[in-house]
Amino acid sequence: xTTHAPQAAQSVTLPASLDEAVAALTAMPAAVPVAGxxxxxxxxxxxxxxxxxxxxxxxxxxIRGWRYLDGHALLGxxxxxxRMGRPDFAALIPALAASARAAGPPQxxxxxxxxxxxxxxAPTGDALPVLAxxxxxxxxxxxxxxxxxxxxxxxxxxxxxxxPAELIGFVRVPLLHAPQVFLKATGRTGPGRATASVAVVxxxxxxxxxxxxxxxxxxxxxxxxxxxxxxxxxDWDGERGLAAEALAAFGEYVAAACIPDPAPAAQGEExxxxxPAVLHLRRTVAALARRALGRALS
Numbered sequence: 205x206t207t208h209a210p211q212a213a214q215s216v217t218l219p220a221s222l223d224e225a226v227a228a229l230t231a232m233p234a235a236v237p238v239a240g241x242x243x244x245x246x247x248x249x250x251x252x253x254x255x256x257x258x259x260x261x262x263x264x265x266x267i268r269g270w271r272y273l274d275g276h277a278l279l280g281x282x283x284x285x286x287r288m289g290r291p292d293f294a295a296l297i298p299a300l301a302a303s304a305r306a307a308g309p310p311q312x313x314x315x316x317x318x319x320x321x322x323x324x325x326a327p328t329g330d331a332l333p334v335l336a337x338x339x340x341x342x343x344x345x346x347x348x349x350x351x352x353x354x355x356x357x358x359x360x361x362x363x364x365x366x367x368p369a370e371l372i373g374f375v376r377v378p379l380l381h382a383p384q385v386f387l388k389a390t391g392r393t394g395p396g397r398a399t400a401s402v403a404v405v406x407x408x409x410x411x412x413x414x415x416x417x418x419x420x421x422x423x424x425x426x427x428x429x430x431x432x433x434x435x436x437x438x439d440w441d442g443e444r445g446l447a448a449e450a451l452a453a454f455g456e457y458v459a460a461a462c463i464p465d466p467a468p469a470a471q472g473e474e475x476x477x478x479x480p481a482v483l484h485l486r487r488t489v490a491a492l493a494r495r496a497l498g499r500a501l502s
Contacts, residue, residue, distance in 0.1 A: 282317050335375065
């Protein structure tokens, strides 16, 4: 797996089912599950992790596809970014497909998985703001064939954590059959880590707009007041278009909610100005939110 780690894992287990993987982790609590390994092996190579054992998830076919279930898509945690970026998946969940195509160079997209993106919970994970905007749920597999569901936002916020020997098995995503857009800004040309990302999802059935901002905080941020305000301006029974001024105001609203002005040092004093780098980031978020909503409505 790597030529740089000074200490290799003591054992490698390759289960053929989700329950077998859970059983392997139960039998060896110090083992670490590995799917694509794009983050795990990087940590091993840097000397940040010395797993006593590895439980490989690559042979578990049940988590490498998806199926329809009661108006939802049940996505296997082993789906790779490359697979999610294909046209058939894009027709199902466009924003998630767009985030998968932006996840990095081909070698990363071919190896990295949806479940790994969630479990690693890196702020720059491209799928995370999309899943937050879609209000997706996770199906967690536990010992003895147990299954439980938690909102993906609860895991990312640390409100609910995985117990020992538990694994993310599936991601349950509502099929909204409505426009959705994912955009991100990077610090360099081509695929790279996001400096900011925005997912916008329209929900005509509820006459709502969902927006999530990624990469600027430890977890995706939902500007709920901005969502409610802009949804009230949309003619859901008509063309759904908005004036450029309204789109710009939405972008500024989202950016100010996610990157607020600093509080004044004392009551009655003027708040200090944002540092130039933070001000640039706020402008970037505003531009992404404005463009994402504009594209969704068009």
